[in-house]
Amino acid sequence: MYFVYILYSASRDVYYKGFSENVERRLLYHLESKSKYTSGTNDWKIVYVQEFESKSQALIEEKRLKKLNRVSLEKLIKDKD
Template structure:
């Protein structure tokens, strides 16, 4: 299975959209100190996820959500 997910950081008050084949492992990676957008904080929580049978579906959905460029649209997914 593949997943498209949205994570949220309280300290940064920001969302991040991504896709993966292992949701829990990916969240652990986001919460480690590494270079990149999510690396500076360790309070990322999954607020939304969708499951797909194929990687292509998860990547297409990730691209669609990122194209919105709107916090309000992203929040409509789970609020």
């Protein structure tokens, strides 16, 4: 399975969108500052996850999410609950 996820950092008040086959392992990667964009922040939380059967479907959705504005992202997160 493949996953598209959104992380949120309260200290930076920012969302990060990504793709992974293992979201929990990927979160640790971000928390350990191994990603340039998310480095230096250790309060990332998973706020949204969507599962896909194919890698291509997940990558298409990741690309779509990256184009969304903040209001649209927050609505998507809220509606998923």
